[in-house]
Amino acid sequence: MSAARFDRLLADIRACRICVDYLPLGPNPVIQASRTARLIICGQAPGLRVHQTGIPFNDPSGDRLRDWMGLDRATFYDAARISIIPMGFCYPGRDPRGGDMPPRPECAAHWHDRIFAQLPNPRLVLAIGQYAQAYHLAGRTKGSVAATVRAWAEYGPDIIPLPHPSPRNMGWLRRNPWFEAEVVPVLRARVAAYLRDWPSQM
Secondary structure (H helix, E strand, O other): OOOOHHHHHHHHOOOOOOOHHHHHOOOOOOOOOOOOEEEEEEEOOOOOOHHHOOOOOOOHHHHHEEEHHHHOOHOOOOOOOOOOOOOOOOOOOOOOOEEEOOOOOOHHHHHHHHHHOOOOOOOOEEEEEHHHHHHOOOOOOOOOHHHHHHHHHHHHEEEEEOOOOHHHHHHHHHHHHHHHHHHHHHHHHHHHHHHHOOOOOO
16 A cells, blocks of 8 residues: 555544444544554543544553553654554543443444554554454453453564553552563563664564
């Protein structure tokens, strides 16, 4: 795919209205992607603040994710080096039981195979939460986010499953101290190695 065709695909995603009838605040697809980035962050769906600003992970979840990765904001938002492609591009609304609703399934069904087919093979994919792990690990998940993340070493150097960095997940982090002790140092090392070698990998 040429750069112009890839740009048109991104424009089509940002103009998408497939879920308009199901989104309480209307569509506002949020994506950061380029053909030069080989580090891909795949989360769930934008939260309210991201919906309002149009900037992915522009919230406390993003602050924690950047800390896990060892990145400042400028590097994190450098689209030439880092793509951010959530499973749902639009804010899905609040779940009456607490937190946000799951990402709308239409995004993955209509867009994800198309965009990933046009990207170079990733050097590193961060699969955040159950929906991203189900897509990127394709049947290799362990039945729960905790079990999948605990098995991170099984997925090779090119993918790291992560829990969601939301403040609502603080209880999970306290119950699973091995994550920050074992996985976060590996994550930081792999991110640093990717950035050190870029753009020679393109």
